[in-house]
Amino acid sequence: MTSPPFACSASSTGKFGKYGGQYVPETLMEPLKVLADAYLRFSKDPSFKKELAGWLGQYAGRPTPLYLASRLTSHVGGARIFLKREDLLHGGAHKINNTLGQALLARNMGKHRIIAETGAGQHGVATAMACAALGLKAEIYMGGEDIERQKLNVYRMKLLGAKVHPVESGSKTLKDAINEALRDWVTNVEDTYYLLGSVVGPHPYPTMVRDFQSVIGKEARRQILRQEGKLPKAIVACVGGGSNSIGIFHAFLSDMEVGLYGVEAGGRNMSPGKNAAPLVAGREGVLHGMMTYVLQNTEGQVESTESISAGLDYPAVGPEHSYLMSVGRTKYVTQTDSDALDGFRLLSQLEGIIPALEPAHAISYATKLARSLQKEDSIIVNLSGRGDKDVDIIARQFPQ
């Protein structure tokens, strides 16, 4: 049996079709090769796999439950909505799946200084946790604007022993934090490991981060088959850089009957600069070392983005998403800030689960999708993080 074309891994040069690649300064070419080789070696090493599985089980809290949100399901009146509870992981988000994997890899490579970028702060926190647990030094780049809106996470990173570098260039958000982390890496290649937080950047990051996150989908597929006896009609996940969505999609890629829906941040509206939806509203381009869909103006300058959720506030997207969209395997939609707030309140009030604003976009879309399906169908939403970090923002939106 031949596999469908979309079920491929990145090529040796890190291309998913024409997307991906390594569009980076020359100084990073050698370290990326060393990293790709090391990752390939360790990913095939049973003792590395065992070590990682141990950390994911004993430290991060895997497996996470697949929870039937029955009150939300009755409220919506359609397909049964299941939540993959990544919000229950240590640190409160799926990010720890990746940071443990990469921090172990870094330690095995003999690198003791770890740098990372962060948007909402979830990846920064997860990096700080993994580094503290493994005895590594963490330095986190975070945009000045994100520091303002995610103060709690900044404080958590500091408590965990990480150093937080504010980034005041450009739009002072995630994209600029990545620029600054890349500049740090170019300067300190010899002793530094760059622990990227999503399925973005140059090869091997999109492949490596996807592999570390694909545990989400592997568990979810087993769980839904056990709990429902059949595959779901659809998987819904939010897409910023795209790691939680790739993580849950991957195990279902060959199950053609399962619809895969990525939900991008519709922000305020769909005019330029007012959203963060590169797959829906962007064009092909090159940013942060990868060929992918990018929000940009006609001259190729990257657009500023806007979203109520700092974690989705990014003008590009992982190259594998661009590829999956181009072959028609996945669909991408948007939900606005106000849709996300609806999803946020609905889940809090009906299920007693406060979601992060990022997966609140997925919740909101899932309720609409569920309505169009039959009662015997099911949908899985990747609940990629919990909402404690967003309580300040919500309090400002609903001040009573």
Added chain:
Amino acid sequence: MQDSFHNDDPIEQKFRELGNRGEGVVIAYLMGYDPDPKSFRANATSLIEGGADLVEVGIPFSDPVADGPVIQAAGVRALSAGATPRKILDAIGELSTQFAIPFLIMTYYNPILAMGIERFVKSASENGVRGLVIPDLPMEEGDGFRDIALKHNIDSIHLASPNTSRRRLLNIVDKSRGFVYLVSLFGVTGPRDILTPQALETVKTVKTIARGRIPVSAGFGISQPDHVSSLLRAGADGAIVGSVLVRTVAEHLDDPGEAPYHLKKTISGLKQASKLRG
């Protein structure tokens, strides 16, 4: 040794001509439209009159990962002055009617993709540009690009850095035209006070591999005359100076008319240092 350069290449001709006189090539970088079109033109003119052998013009990009704060700020100024690839190409076109030197462009890959590769290189060629430096387009990703550029008589100038492996260096030397742009340090663009021994070592390594088939110019962190003479004595055929010039532009934003005088003085000193003989 220099007979084996690509003979019809105007950039390599410049290196040969100066090399035969015992001189290194001094390449001056300015961000196009920084801080405004008129000042840019005056500044570029003063650099050429002050002795710059080649001029490299930056086209700004919103996310310049290879650049330090000085050139990042120049990019922001240029964009707020309305810079677009189209307008900067036109500005170079005007300069090239006045000065018969090959111009270079340094920019990132995305603005070129947005304009369309063929359209960009064709227009660049028509405006006197003979070489392109694209820091985020490494050799492996640049195959198709290189061919299109060459068709329009534009050199793809590849970068080499202190950690580039010997195998890659052989390939880079083989595929580059014009010169190999040697990044002489680990880091981003920006003036440094001292030239590290590592920079000189890297020059020697790359020169050995280049074996006279293509000139080698060193850039990043080069700000003073003694940096230029040290690099040339170590074997480099040229030196690229950028941030120190851009910083001069930035220091005279209140009175941009002052900048040309200072730029001319700086470039003269650097050019003087490139004359190893005579």
